[in-house]
Amino acid sequence: xxxxxxxxxxxxxxxxxxxxxxxxxxxxxxxxxxxxxxxxxxxxxxxxxxxxxxxxxxxxxxxxxxxxxxxxxxxxxxxxxxxxxxxxxxxxxxxxxxxxxxxxxxxxxxxxxxxxxxxxxxxxxxxxxxxxxxxxxxxxxxxxxxxxxxxxxxxxxxxxxxxxxxxxxxxxxxxxxxxxxxxxxxxxxxxxxxxxxxxxxxxxxxxxxxxxxxxxxxxxxxxxxxxx
Numbered sequence: 001x002x003x004x005x006x007x008x009x010x011x012x013x014x015x016x017x018x019x020x021x022x023x024x025x026x027x028x029x030x031x032x033x034x035x036x037x038x039x040x041x042x043x044x045x046x047x048x049x050x051x052x053x054x055x056x057x058x059x060x061x062x063x064x065x066x067x068x069x070x071x072x073x074x075x076x077x078x079x080x081x082x083x084x085x086x087x088x089x090x091x092x093x094x095x096x097x098x099x100x101x102x103x104x105x106x107x108x109x110x111x112x113x114x115x116x117x118x119x120x121x122x123x124x125x126x127x128x129x130x131x132x133x134x135x136x137x138x139x140x141x142x143x144x145x146x147x148x149x150x151x152x153x154x155x156x157x158x159x160x161x162x163x164x165x166x167x168x169x170x171x172x173x174x175x176x177x178x179x180x181x182x183x184x185x186x187x188x189x190x191x192x193x194x195x196x197x198x199x200x201x202x203x204x205x206x207x208x209x210x211x212x213x214x215x216x217x218x219x220x221x222x223x224x225x226x227x228x
Contacts, residue, residue, distance in 0.1 A: 008182035061167025112146020152214030
């Protein structure tokens with residue numbers, strides 16, 4: 001691979017890994033709220049969490065722009081008080097990828113949590129286990145297939161994110177140009193077809209590998225838990 005491909009690949013992997021780790025604790029919390037609580041307005045929360053799945057990515061990018069841009073109230077506050085600027089930065093790409101992949105992770109974890117037998121948790125409580133003991137010894141281990149598969153799907157989605165990224169973080173070489181943006185740039189460049197084709201092949205390889213690994217991890221954890 002040439003320097004352009006390596007640069008885009010490394011940036012994409014960095015963004016995918018960082019955004020997945022950033023999403024994970026919030027996704028577990030959101031899945032718990034949606035699955036195990038009876039909060040007023042839970043249907044509205046469910047709709048907000050899953051909105052990135054149905055809204056055009058450009059809309060999400062624009063919402064990030066008017067929320068976290070340097071002229072937006074929150075973005076201006078972050079820059080003035082903490083020196084944090086997300087727009088046109090790698091960190092902004094991470095935020096865009098995290099927002100777009102978040103519902104995929106929440107959905108997988110929620111389905112896994114719904115499948116946990118609450119009778120086991122109740123039995124542990126009646127035997128004297130604390131809530132934390134139940135959480136860490138029963139609930140989280142049984143949720144593990146959903147956590148792992150959801151994380152891998154979110155990682156794969158982050159690698160392919162385009163619309164929100166280019167709207168919020170722009171297309172800056174070495175800073176925000178991930179694989180999808182590098183492919184777009186190559187298609188807009190004279191004689192860039194060869195580069196675009198290599199980048200497309202690389203993207204397809206990464207996507208298939210991530211999905212295959214997600215399925216393998218799911219099956220392995222299911223066997224470990226004795227479910228198959």
